[in-house]
Amino acid sequence: MTQDPASTGDPPTFPHKPLDLQKYIPSPIQPSSKASERLHQQCLDLLAEVDELQSLLKSSLRNPQLVEVRQFRSNVTSELKMLQKLEQRFQSAASTSESQTKVQRESQSQDQDQDHDSDGDGEAGEDDDSVDMRLMHALRSSNLPFYQAVWDIARGSCYGLLALGKRFYWDGQVKDSSEKEKSASKTTSKKGGGKQPNKDKRKSVFVDIVADDGEEWVKVSTMSESRLLFEMAKKGWERDSEDECMSDEGSDGPRRRTVLRNFDGSDYEEDDDEDELELIKLARDLRKAADATRLRYRHPRLRVVLPKIGEGNVPEIDDILHEMRSYGVKVECQETLSIAAGAKKPELTCLLPRPFKRFTATLNVDCTLLLALVSDLSHAKEIVTLPSFHRAILRQIEVEKQQPLLQTELWPAMGEHELLCTNEAAIRMREIVELIGTDTEKERTKIMMGDPPYARLDRQIAVQKFQELSDWQVPTHWQLPIKAIDPQPAITAAKTEGKIPPVADRVAEGLSDINHSVFMYGWVTGMTTISSNRTIDKQIETTIETNRGTDEDLEGPMVWICDTARSLAGKEKDRKA
Structure with a gap:
C-alpha cells in the first residue's frame, strides 16, 4: 500500500470550517x-x-x-x-x-x-x-503493515475463509461466484485475483478477504485520517446541506441529509471517477460487484475495515463514512477494532470452510450419493483393478486413494442428521445395484435402506452390520436406515397453496422424473438436498436467475454438492448405467 504523502506548504482548509491537520500527521520515524x-x-x-x-x-x-x-x-x-x-x-x-x-x-x-x-x-x-x-x-x-492488518482482521473477525485476495467483476450480467472461482483458479494474477478472460479490469474490485464461505466480502484500507483529509482538500470536496430528507434505516422519521460534493451544476456523471474520493469509489465498486454476484441465490455482504481512521472526531470524515454506508456497506473504524484487539484470537480452525452450516435437521439424499454410500470403491482400502473396469472407475480409485470419500466428505456432511430419500431415488438406486452391483454392494444396500432381512434392526445394530462390510470406521451416530418417502403430496400441496414461486414450473420442465422428485421435494419442504449431480444443480440455478425478473429475494432449493461421485465397482467397462 502506498504511504501518506509528505505535507508541504500551508495546511489546506475547508470552506465549512478550517481544520488543524497537523494533529493528524504521524510523527516521522527516526532512521534506525x-x-x-x-x-x-x-x-x-x-x-x-x-x-x-x-x-x-x-x-x-x-x-x-x-x-x-x-x-x-x-x-x-x-x-x-x-x-x-x-x-x-x-x-x-x-x-x-x-x-x-x-x-x-x-x-x-x-x-x-x-x-x-x-x-x-x-x-x-x-x-x-x-x-x-x-x-x-x-x-x-x-506493504507489510497492510498484509498484517488483513491477516489480523481475518483471524480476529472472520469465519469460513475462502480467499485472502480475490478480484470480482461487474458487467451487467449476474454470475454465480462458484463459476468465478473456477475461472480465477486458472488465471491468477500477481495480486491474487486473476483477471478473467474478456473482462475489463476497470469494472472490477479487489476484495482482501472472502469469508463466511463466500457470503461476506471484506476490504481493508490502511488509509490514515491525514491522507483522507488531504485527498478531500486536493479534490475540492466541501460539506453542504440540501433540503432533501432521508430516513435512516430503523429510524422513526426523516432527517436532514449532509451531502459531500466536489462539483457544481447538474452535468455530473455517476460513472465519472476522476474526482471521486478513494473510499467512496471503493464502496461504490464493492456494491456494483456484489450486485453482479450471487452465491446460492444471495448477494454477498460487504464490510470495509479502516484501522487508521476514527469516527466521531472529524465531521468531514464522519460524512465520508456515512456516504460509504449508504451503499449498503458495513464500515468498521479503529474504535471497533480496539475493542476487539483486547480479545483472544480465535483458533485457526475457525478459518476453515463451513460447508454444512446451513444444513437442515433432516437431509434429502439424492440417488447419486445413495450409490456412493454402498459402492465397494468407497469401502475397500485396497481395490484390485480389473480389465472390465470403466476408465471412470479407474479415475475414482485413484482419487479415493488420496482422499477417502466417506471419511473426508460424506459422513462428516451427514453427521447426526436424519436421512431420507424420495421413493423415485430409492427405486432407481435399487435397480442399479440389482443390475450391476457386487454381492457386498447389494448387502450394504439392504442394510442402509432397511430392506429385508434388516427391516426391523435397531439403528446401532444396523451400523454394526454395515461396519462388517467396510474397511473404514463407520460413525456410530450415522442415522440408519435411510427412509424412503413419497414426495408428490408435498409438491402438489405447495403448488396448490402457492408456497412455491411461479419459476418452479420452468425449473420442472428441464428435470427428469427422478430429479424432479428429489430436487422439487427439497425445495417445497425447505430441506437441504445433498447430491453429486452438479449439472442439474447448475441447471436449476441458471433457470432461476434467468427468470428472476425484479424479485431480488427469489431463492431455489438448498443443495449441497459433493465434490466427487462413486460408481459401483461392478460397473462394466462400456455400460453407461
Missing part, C-alpha cells in the same frame, strides 16, 4: 536499523502463521486449493525478501560510515591544520544522512 529488524521479524511471524493455516487446510480438506491463500503468502514472501535486502543495506551503510569515520580521524591526527578535513566531515555526514533517508523511505513504503 532496529526498525528494519523489527519489521523483518514481524514478517517472519506472519509467514509462520500463514504456513500454519496452509498445513491445516491440507490436513482438513479434500481440496485445499479451494481456499485461496497461496498468492497472499507469495506477497508476504516477496515483502520478506525486500526487508532482508533493506536490513543488509542498513548494516552495510552503518559499516561504511564507521570505516569513513575511522579514516577521517586518522587524517585529522596527521594534519590538523588542513581545514578541508573539517569540510570533508560535513560532506560525509550529509552523504550518510542521505543514505539513511533513502533507506527509511523504502522501509516506510513497506
